[in-house]
Amino acid sequence: MRLLATFTLMLLSLPSLFGQEIVNPFCPPEDHLEVYKVVEQMPLFPCAGCADEDYAVAKARADKAMLDFIYAHREYPFKAVRDEAEGMTIVSFIVEPSGCLSGAQVVRKAGRNDFAESALNTVKAMIDQKLIWVPGLKNGQPVRVEFNLPIKFKLDQTTGQPEEYKPRNYSPTRQQEPQRSAPVPSFYLSADENIEIGFDYDYERTTLAVKYDSYVKQNVVLKLYDETGAFIREVPFKLRNRYQEKVLSNQLSLGPLTTFKLVAENGEVLVEGEIRDR
Known part of the structure; x- marks a missing residue:
């Protein structure tokens, strides 16, 4: 039941996106450590004070901050708008014990190369801005965790343009x-x-x-x-x-x-x- 970009990244064809990783020069992967898919406390997108808050409260704020970031940096491809195309791409990456991101790659396509490229570029924006996540915890200790990030592409049914993100209290x-x-x-x-x-x-x-x-x-x-x-x-x-x-x-x-x-x-x-x- 698992759900749900402004930087240029040259990609060739849709199949080439799978298995192609973004190398983060600021985050050497700790390959000698085990990678977990599920831990007691999953990694959190960086937000002020989240590391010191109760996890449930921090997760809600971190998820909101992550959505703000995604909608601010994700580009809806022009050709996809013209084609009235919608979909969702999932980008997977490792949140290292230090909180940096490594090994970002597309693991689920939305049927279009431009969606996959845009989604991957959105994660690349996190890497380029050197964002440090709150690492996942297992038995109270930071560990390597695989994080799957779904990025949606949805058009407004009225205007036919990319749907804008609105805060939860917007009406x-x-x-x-x-x-x-x-x-x-x-x-x-x-x-x-x-x-x-x-x-x-x-x-x-x-x-x-x-x-x-x-x-x-x-x-x-x-x-x-x-x-x-x-x-x-x-x-x-x-x-x-x-x-x-x-x-x-x-x-x-x-x-x-x-x-x-x-x-x-x-x-x-x-x-x-x-x-x-x-």
């Missing part, structure tokens, strides 16, 4: 008119899942909206926590469609910093983050 209609005929969810974009999750405050109700880029159907539970991490409530529902909405409550009060987890039946956390009050 253009709220500023233009006091009432809305239909909810406009404020989406949280998960960095490592094919799920986009949003909460809409429609005056008298709170609506959960989910965009789910998979046809896998399953029962899930939404768990809500307050700013102290204390459990508030859980809401079971079924993922059945690629887009669906569910009214959570007519009187659900969400504080200024409410966190959430969307959990599968087997206990796997599909996506987690924070809900900021408008």
